[in-house]
Amino acid sequence: MHLGRRRAAIVFLVGLGLTGCASDHRKDIAFHVLFSEEGLPNAEAFSQALSARIPPGSSVETLRSFVEKGGGSCQERKDGHLWCEFVTRTTYCAASMLGIDVTFRSGAVDRIKVIAGGLGC
Numbered sequence: 001m002h003l004g005r006r007r008a009a010i011v012f013l014v015g016l017g018l019t020g021c022a023s024d025h026r027k028d029i030a031f032h033v034l035f036s037e038e039g040l041p042n043a044e045a046f047s048q049a050l051s052a053r054i055p056p057g058s059s060v061e062t063l064r065s066f067v068e069k070g071g072g073s074c075q076e077r078k079d080g081h082l083w084c085e086f087v088t089r090t091t092y093c094a095a096s097m098l099g100i101d102v103t104f105r106s107g108a109v110d111r112i113k114v115i116a117g118g119l120g121c
Contacts, residue, residue, distance in 0.1 A: 041098060046114035058109045063102060080104060094120035
């Protein structure tokens with residue numbers, strides 16, 4: 001075999017081996033932290049994760065932007081409360097949702113509580 005072809009074959013095999021060794025389990029890990037084996041959301045895990053991501057004292061606008069970027073929406077309910085929702089999964093006649101009850105003061109997040117629920121016909 002010609003030396004150039006041999007090198008090309010080695011480079012090809014090494015490249016093939018390297019791409020076959022790559023993996024990314026981040027989404028699987030996040031899913032298993034936030035959902036049960038049956039696929040049901042763990043509201044406490046979501047509350048803790050969101051509180052860590054957007055800690056008390058963060059701007060309400062930061063939370064609102066986070067929710068909107070994830071495809072959710074927020075509405076003020078009464079003074080000092082914001083209600084946000086994410087649709088996590090839909091089927092023909094049902095939707096699984098996460099409700100986020102946010103208590104805030106002077107435009108800053110005070111407490112985040114996630115409530116798992118859904119709608120059906």
